[in-house]
Amino acid sequence: GAVVSQHPSWVICKSGTSVKIECRSLDFQATTMFWYRQFPKQSLMLMATSNEGSKATYEQGVEKDKFLINHASLTLSTLTVTSAHPEDSSFYICSAGASPYEQYFGPGTRLTVT
Amino acid sequence: GQQLNQSPQSMFIQEGEDVSMNCTSSSIFNTWLWYKQDPGEGPVLLIALYKAGELTSNGRLTAQFGITRKDSFLNISASIPSDVGIYFCAGQETSGSRLTFGEGTQLTVNP
Numbered sequence: 001g002a003v004v005s006q007h008p009s010w011v012i013c014k015s016g017t018s019v020k021i022e023c024r025s026l027d028f029q030a031t032t033m034f035w036y037r038q039f040p041k042q043s044l045m046l047m048a049t050s051n052e053g054s055k056a057t058y059e060q061g062v063e064k065d066k067f068l069i070n071h072a073s074l075t076l077s078t079l080t081v082t083s084a085h086p087e088d089s090s091f092y093i094c095s096a097g098a099s100p101y102e103q104y105f106g107p108g109t110r111l112t113v114t
Numbered sequence: 115g116q117q118l119n120q121s122p123q124s125m126f127i128q129e130g131e132d133v134s135m136n137c138t139s140s141s142i143f144n145t146w147l148w149y150k151q152d153p154g155e156g157p158v159l160l161i162a163l164y165k166a167g168e169l170t171s172n173g174r175l176t177a178q179f180g181i182t183r184k185d186s187f188l189n190i191s192a193s194i195p196s197d198v199g200i201y202f203c204a205g206q207e208t209s210g211s212r213l214t215f216g217e218g219t220q221l222t223v224n225p
Contacts, residue, residue: 042217043216043217049212091154093156093157101162101206101209102147102159103147103159103204103206104159105156105157105158105159107155108156
């Protein structure tokens with residue numbers, strides 16, 4: 001149990017285009033999901049907290065108009081990187097809480113912007 | 115903001131050796147979690163700790179929640195090559211809240 005999936009697993013896009021990443025909890029419902037960004041050889045950096053039925057909460061320094069988050073249902077949250085640029089290239093990972101205390105992570109999405 | 119100091123940053127050990135890594139925090143957490151991340155993958159939850167002083171095992175892994183609520187350690191016994199990866203500690207202030215991650219410990223196991 002407690003499986004989180006992400007789609008796509010990797011994506012290459014051209015500068016200026018938008019990319020949507022999906023995060024799904026497969027066998028449980030999650031009112032809260034989290035989106036992280038990870039650069040090579042670094043720890044996970046929380047970008048935003050996605051709340052079902054309400055607006056996402058963004059961490060300081062994360063542009064909410066650039067990283068659009070939609071938590072459409074109790075099993076799906078999406079992150080859209082708008083007008084992507086090469087500096088947005090990174091590994092994006094989502095997590096969801098199967099219980100109040102445990103968070104399970106998706107397999108990640110590798111984004112490369114050319 | 116909160117900070118988690120995780121050490122060591124990296125470890126190179128021989129297969130069969132035991133490993134210990136730890137995290138300390140400047141503030142109190144009510145939950146400590148330990149994750150392992152393989153290259154190109156998301157972190158996988160290894161052990162969750164909920165009470166100060168708690169000692170929990172998962173196979174060859176043992177983790178403890180410090181009495182002060184500001185630290186935790188993870189031990190791996192009799193390491194094997196598949197233990198290679200990055201281990202992260204994470205603290206959670208309250209249930210359902212955001213996680214604060216340590217910087218990770220890169221473990222290399224030589225056969």
